[in-house]
Amino acid sequence: MVENRPVRDVLAHAVLITGVLLVAFPLWVTFVASTLTFEQIVTVPMPLWPGDHFLANYTQVLTAGSEKGSSAPVSTMLVNSLIMALSIATGKIAISILSAFAIVYFRFPGRSFFFWSVFVTLMLPVEVRIIPTFKVASDLGILNTHVGLALPLIASATATFLFRQFFMTIPDELAEAARIDGAGPVRFFIDVVLPLSKTHMAALFVILFIYGWNQYLWPLLITTSESMYTVVIGIKRMIAGGDASNEWHLIMATAMMALMPPALVVVLMQKWFVKGLVETEK
């Protein structure tokens, strides 16, 4: 605090509280709607205080899905989302840490070529190569599979850069000492590099889990069977038609379940989340 100005302090709190409330408003409305009946929601204006259909709505979508749109149970979708998010996060970390180790700790022909090939993937998001990527997945026969959901998304330039940058800061003396003690690269990687990378892996994991959970376009393209829907896709499929004809009480219950897991990860692992976010982007 540079000066003590109570008026400005009050103003700051007022702005922040307004901000927090505006940001939270859609979440509150969603939660309230997920505890009401369909009739209560379509009675304009809908109540802004939770009703007593919390259990009924959540049990309905978890076990049986919606009635008009997709009839896949949301529990299956949540499992699909979880599998997808976990495989993308672990897959990206695993293949990136291996390639960063190869690029930093070895000199070999084609080294910078491989490094730049990984870099170029930054410039090719799924959105710009929709149909050809779909064709590759279809030729490999991985449409409507968990492998198909995760595999094409696990190449990662940012994770590779992050590990590369971190490996550059590991003192050379450690590698030297390991070599003198007769440890080869694999030993060194397992006993020295991996334990040192733990905090970076944790931070990346949080960011990549959210990234994986929230994927939209790719699962939309390759999942045609309801049993393979992720929860984010499931919601889109439940919105069948106009405005008042949607089963909003069920859609909102599904929305709550789709957003809670990543939101809890952000809030509970705030430290790792902030570290991961700031580091992967720089």
Add this chain to the structure above:
Amino acid sequence: MEKRVVFKSAWLPYVLLLPQITITVLFFFWPAAQAVYYSFQVQDAFGLTSKFVWFENYIYLFKDSHYLSSFRVTAFFSVMVATSGIVISLVLATMADSVVRGALAYKTFLIWPYAVAPAIAGVLWAFIFAPSIGIVTYFLKKLGVDWNWIINSEQAMLLVVVASVWKQISYNFLFFLAGLQSIPKSLLEAAAIDGAGPFRRFWTIVFPLLSPTTFFLLVMNIIYSFFDTFGVIDATTEGGPGDATKILVYKVYYDGVKAADLGGSSAQSVILMAIVVTLTVIQFRYIERRVQY
């Protein structure tokens, strides 16, 4: 930067790189090359035969008023998302940096929307703004606003902008907060002793020192509004009404997947790639400069 101490092996580095490179080639380079190849072709209506037509698809695109309108829509949309997101977040971050009590609580309550998928963000906002049953619509109607984003272009655009900005505030906020916290307090104290008030201090010290962060966020927000907002649009307006919210990415998807126009959609993909390359180069040049700083 190079390591002084390295290991020797003729095959191990290749084995370590193999998984990453395989996926990169299979799902990135090969499809991207295919997109370029398709963009020079025209398929017949059944997709059975195709003809090599050089740049015809591109020429057609730039004569197509729908495509040009998609460019305008994208430009407007990304400017709106980037500027309003940055301004709101900067205000919130400045306030959060100045309060002593409750800073962590505010931070927690402002960062969670980052975790919400764009498509879900779209659904939440579409629900509270729903033309017949939305709670905000109800209040707007009381104020005499005829709100219906399903048929009104401007309102549809406003809806997707609000949903996209809402999701992105957390991201901008965190980077601004980190930037603000790295400004030495002694600078602000010195200025205060010299008699500069809070606004003067903000514009002459804080804002210039934040400019690298602001520029970085500007690029990131443009990338976000070009690509990641696909989910917001697909879950709400689906590009409509008419073409009012059909941004470039949505048009690639629509023409390629729904209208099955392989050549035209691929040509659009190639143009989008060129845009991403430009944005990435700008972003990395800026980071390089910052490192030398």
